[in-house]
Amino acid sequence: MLSLQNLTALRGQCPVVDDITASIEPGEFIGLIGPNGAGKTTLMRAALGLIAHRGESSLAQLDAMARARAAAWLPQAREIAWGLSVAELVALGRLPHGRDQLGAGAHAVDAALTRMGLENYRERAATQLSGGEQARVLIARALAQQSPLILADEPIAGLDPAAQIDTMEVFSAHARAGGAVLCSLHDLGLAARHCSRVWVMDRGRLVADGAPADVLSEALLAEVFHIRAHFQTTAQGPVFQPLSTLDR
């Protein structure tokens, strides 16, 4: 789905993304974690070819329209200009597929609206909705794009707990259906429960890559996040709770 070879992105002279080699296979839901400023957003934007980079990204090599059909991008800033209706906004996700608003396109839009529980919002102006509802509309737009890969930058930031879990489940389902998701987030607990794999970034480098239970070790948490945490696999799945910060 995505393969990165020695991907490097510079800000001035300083590498914000430093020599990252990794790949994503179908069926994977990857949580991209790391402290603020670790380079998570820059990694995703460089992988999409939205910013100048060295090294290779399989996505960045595609032409713009083919890339848009291969990968959908949910930026962190939830921008919605003008008072577009929810249905029209979600239909923007069909742009990379040309003019098929009546057939497959309309079907994809309906499915995305249903999946995000927005059927009753179709004609509402998206700008009049609450922040959480807008987040759902924007995710629906990405789903309507029907690209196998979804890259999402902190999609659950600012959402209530139910909406956070629901968003993670939408992504899990997308991965189970044969797609893949790369999603940056700060909630390690949700990452541990929902992601099939996590990538840990620290100061531009990919410092760990594997199943959450293997990666979120005491040593790594101390080294990268400067925290101590409780992490246990229970009958109700993995439970992760940060406890305290460590002296730096």
Add this chain to the structure above:
Amino acid sequence: MSYRAILICLAVLVLALFTASLLIGPSGISPLQGLGALFSGEGAPGLVMRELRLPRALLGVGVGAALGLSGAAMQGFLRNPLAEPGLIGTSAGAALGAVIAIQTGLYAVFALALPLAALAGAGVAVALILTLAGREGRALVLILAGIAVSALAGAATALVLNLAPSPYAAAEIVFWMMGSLADRSMTHVLLATPFLILGAMILLKTGPGLDALSLGEDAASAMGISLKRLRLQIVFGTALMVGAATAVAGAVGFVGLVVPHLLRKAVGSRPSRLLPASALGGAAMLLTADIATRVIAPERDLKLGVLTAIVGAPFFLAMIRKMGRET
């Protein structure tokens, strides 16, 4: 009302106003006589219809469509309802070119010197903007470059006025800058048409890109929209249309700002649909304003740009108040 119905209504309105513009004037030709004379071209009425009113009405449509369409494109591109076509400096550049043609007396020797100089001015402004805003530049850089170029052209225009050889030349310049469609010939129409058509073709193609931009620059480029190309389309399309409009009509404000506002809700706020609707709406508004200059004060030569500003500014204030209450 459906989008198609809105476009049809606007088109009918433009056609009606175009006919009204042909039939209203100081020479006292009756409507039937006027239409007959337009087709036969015979006698004094034929001359008036074909040489004075027809170019005036045609330019009303062209200039209005140019201002409405480029206003809608500019607002969509900058995602800012306060953007207007003059923002990127082309109208200020065109005005400077025209003013220089008046100042040097060139236009007295050669009638087309004025619009040609105005077009050249608009061209120089675009070249400057693109150099200043660089190749990668985002929307904000474009706005700032536009403001800088407008300020420069405005200052140069003031200098030309300052150095005007006589009060008559100064008055001539001032009156030209107020904008008007009076006493234009078919030559003006023929000169402006290719630029207007080319500009309209470029701007009407930006629809999908502008729609995608509603989700922000990053999301739009990830959806396959080339922002670099979109920016060039907007700058060139606007420059061609506004440059040509300013060259033949002078500075006409507020149409490009107000028309997209008026129609936005009706087309469901979708930037791509606002483009053709605003082109028609702009034509309707300009024709109305031009007819009004003839009806309100037929003997005083009321200037078109003055009228659009006097009506447009309070109207705009009212809209801003309404927006303030909604949010």
